[in-house]
Amino acid sequence: MTDVITTPTVGGPTLPQERRLVTAIPGPRSLALHARRQAAVASGVSSTLPIQVVAAGGGVLVDVDGNSLIDLGSGIAVVNVGNADTExxxxxxxxxxxxxxxxxxxxxxxxxxxxxxxxxxxxxxxxxxxxxxxxxxxxxxxxxxxxxxxxxxxxxxxxxxxxxxxxxxxxxxxxxxxxxxxxxxxxxxxxxxxxxxxxxxxxxxxxxxxxxxxxxxxxxxxxxxxxxxxxxxxxxxxxxxxxxxxxxxxxxxxxxxxxxxxxxxxxxxxxxxxxxxxxxxxxxxxxxxxxxxxxxxxxxxxxxxxxxxxxxxxxxxxxxxxxxxxxxxxxxxxxxxxxxxxxxxxxxDGLVERAATLGDVLRARLEALAADDPGIGDVRGRGLMQAIELVVPGSTSPDPARVRAVLAACHAAGVVTLGAGTYGNVIRFLPPLVIGEDLLHEGLTVVADALAATRP
CATH class of the missing domain: 3.40.640.10 (Type I PLP-dependent aspartate aminotransferase-like (Major domain))
Structure with missing residues (x-):
């Protein structure tokens, strides 16, 4: 008989909008569920980050170990209004x-x-x-x-x-x-x-x-x-x-x-x-x-x-x-x-306009990072759909290895980030349109730290 791991699942806008790490990412309960996943789910179905989510809302995801992660992916641009919105x-x-x-x-x-x-x-x-x-x-x-x-x-x-x-x-x-x-x-x-x-x-x-x-x-x-x-x-x-x-x-x-x-x-x-x-x-x-x-x-x-x-x-x-x-x-x-x-x-709630306003905040942070990092070749996108393209400094040669390292560092620090690009060298940002500005800044600071730690 398989043990069932359960956790209270109160989510939606009532969740505290904070990054909170109580275990390593992924934690022990997530790892246990991941082992079950590997035994039951076809290996061709990928997972970017093997935490097991039990609640989500606003700009955060909560895993089975009680960690609260900042969500800069929105389930790939799906939960624009946030997860489990009350209405x-x-x-x-x-x-x-x-x-x-x-x-x-x-x-x-x-x-x-x-x-x-x-x-x-x-x-x-x-x-x-x-x-x-x-x-x-x-x-x-x-x-x-x-x-x-x-x-x-x-x-x-x-x-x-x-x-x-x-x-x-x-x-x-x-x-x-x-x-x-x-x-x-x-x-x-x-x-x-x-x-x-x-x-x-x-x-x-x-x-x-x-x-x-x-x-x-x-x-x-x-x-x-x-x-x-x-x-x-x-x-x-x-x-x-x-x-x-x-x-x-x-x-x-x-x-x-x-x-x-x-x-x-x-x-x-x-x-x-x-x-x-x-x-x-x-x-x-x-x-x-x-x-x-x-x-x-x-x-x-x-x-x-x-x-x-x-x-x-x-x-x-x-x-x-x-x-x-x-x-x-x-x-x-x-x-x-x-x-x-x-x-x-x-x-x-004027979320289209909010996406434009927060998009300006996001662009300013990304451009500041690019000004200080020769490995960021391009900043692009609109609203809350923006990205940075990482390259070998002094060239336009893609640097997918650094993208993987940055994503891994962000995930370990409690920020969900996603890669993209034909050459696998793009980091994309898709936060929910309802994310708090402070939470967005905190997530981007984690990204900045990951970029600094992996700078060539």
Missing amino acids: VAAAVAAQAAAFTHTCFMITPYEGYVAVAEHLNRLTPGDHEKRSALFNSGAEAVENAVKIARHATGRSAVVVLDHAYHGRTNLTMALTAKSMPYKAGFGPFAPEVYRVPMAYPYRWPGGPDACGPEAATQAIDHIRTEIGADNVAAILVEPIQGEGGFIVPGEGYLPALVDFCREHGILFVADEIQTGFGRTGHWFASEHEGIVPDLVTTAKGIAGGLPLAGVTGRAALMDAVHVGGLGGTYGGNPVACAAAVATIELIER
Whole structure:
């Protein structure tokens, strides 16, 4: 018989907002649970930090040993409103007590419609829109491709260097990085083509030339090697996520949008990691002044419950035949209740504006670190989605070993930090939008200490 390790799990905003270490990280109870995990869970499922969480709220996570860690990851940009927010939890509980599932395709319910109405209202553009709900970001991307192909009658899909769009077969094809996302899992879906991304830090012509030059190269590639008339959609993250929080060079995305309009190609914005206030706007496309034809959402939409959506121009969304979109769990009523509560909370408490304000605080700290550390090659991002890229001093050669060392030091000191980047040399910062400024500063001080301890 397996012993069950239990700990009181009072969480949400009532948790003390503090970093508190009572054992080494991970502690003995976490290590015991980790041993059970290794015996029961497939080894291909990774864990960045093998603590076992029992409560979370605001800007902290509490583990089974009683340690309280500062959360600078938000479950990868998911708990934008913080974990177990009182109003989100109450909405979930009320809906779960009423009914947990009917399948919207069989007997629909208001919650699904309410989420669709919010998405239609909040996503960029004042045109008439429709939405469809799904379970995960990858599922949303797959359905956006389905919609684009059906609406245009074309098959080719164009994506960017350094892109990440998911782990299913089609979305692996759309994703750029091989290890760990694609290695050994092929063959992949056909009719996916990759073009240059405007990566300012690494663009040969320099950051100022990056946007126009990269757009010219991408468009030339589409015209000469793919054929514009064959392309259903160009799929873009307005700020790349797993690729390293790359903000495209100025002018790049608007040039792609103009090209799409000229050739009847749909511009699809993957706002899965960038959405719901994360970057200081509701959606990162707004920073570029662009209006996508289709927008995919997930992560921050529902306070931690699995939900995703595709929102787009009404004529495109309605072009798909009845029964062509859907799924058993898509738009689950409990997840929809969480999403409505989450969206209302973001609006009522001004969390989009708060992300912009705290983003300025974060940028100032990161730039100060970079000014004193020749191994920080670039600081980039928007709002509370920012990153530093670590390189060998005096060069642009990636330094993934130092990233691993910094992350390990932060974790040992009680701060949850995440890596990213095609070359594994980026540290990304995704704190909850509700994190206290003092707690954010404390977490960044731990990061600063880790950087100082690992400086070449």
